Amino acid sequence: MLSEDGLLHLWKHIYALTNDVTPLKQDCGQLCGSMCCRDWAPGVGMYLYPGEQLLLADQPWLKRQWHDSRHHIFPASWGDGGWFVTCTESCPRHLRPFSCRTFPLTPHMDETKHLTVVLDEKGRTICPLVQAGRPELLSAQFRCTMREAWKKLVCLPAIRDDVLMGSRRRENARR
Ligand code: SF4
Numbered sequence: 773m774l775s776e777d778g779l780l781h782l783w784k785h786i787y788a789l790t791n792d793v794t795p796l797k798q799d800c801g802q803l804c805g806s807m808c809c810r811d812w813a814p815g816v817g818m819y820l821y822p823g824e825q826l827l828l829a830d831q832p833w834l835k836r837q838w839h840d841s842r843h844h845i846f847p848a849s850w851g852d853g854g855w856f857v858t859c860t861e862s863c864p865r866h867l868r869p870f871s872c873r874t875f876p877l878t879p880h881m882d883e884t885k886h887l888t889v890v891l892d893e894k895g896r897t898i899c900p901l902v903q904a905g906r907p908e909l910l911s912a913q914f915r916c917t918m919r920e921a922w923k924k925l926v927c928l929p930a931i932r933d934d935v936l937m938g939s940r941r942r943e944n945a946r947r
């Protein structure tokens with residue numbers, strides 16, 4: 773397990789790596805009225821990944837709630853739970869959470885532990901890029917950078933476990 777300093781260093785690196793990449797060369801928010809940044813359903817928000825909260829402590833635009841693992845499903849390596857966050861106004865772009873950076877891609881690890889990034893079906897109702905069903909429409913730079921970021925992140929056991937859990941769920945849903 774990385775120390776707190778190690779985690780902070782990793783997340784600073786991941787944020788720097790992904791800061792300037794976007795799904796399309798133009799602003800994809802123009803396709804949908806920036807649906808993923810709106811309250812498109814009651815209670816929508818995202819989880820911070822383990823250690824990410826160290827970068828986002830005390831941000832006034834971010835409302836956080838602790839989700840206890842007795843009441844929410846997390847991999848065992850997440851311990852007591854995780855931080856669920858919602859934004860109360862537009863975020864400073866350089867601090868947008870990693871979930872916002874990677875969407876509409878999500879990591880997938882097959883049974884041989886090969887990692888790819890795939891369209892996130894959970895976003896189908898809001899995102900025209902998911903609805904199009906063609907990851908090749910996303911910019912190559914975005915796809916490569918997100919794959920690189922996820923490859924670094926899955927070196928953390930808690931993130932790897934979360935990716936594995938999501939991948940098994942996805943495969944079961946396809947059957
Ligand atoms: S919902 Fe999809 S198309 Fe719209 S802003 Fe978000 S990622 Fe871009």
Ligand code: SF4
Nearest residue numbers: 809859862863868872
């Ligand atoms: S944190 Fe920023 S990028 Fe993420 S949903 Fe809120 S406004 Fe959009």
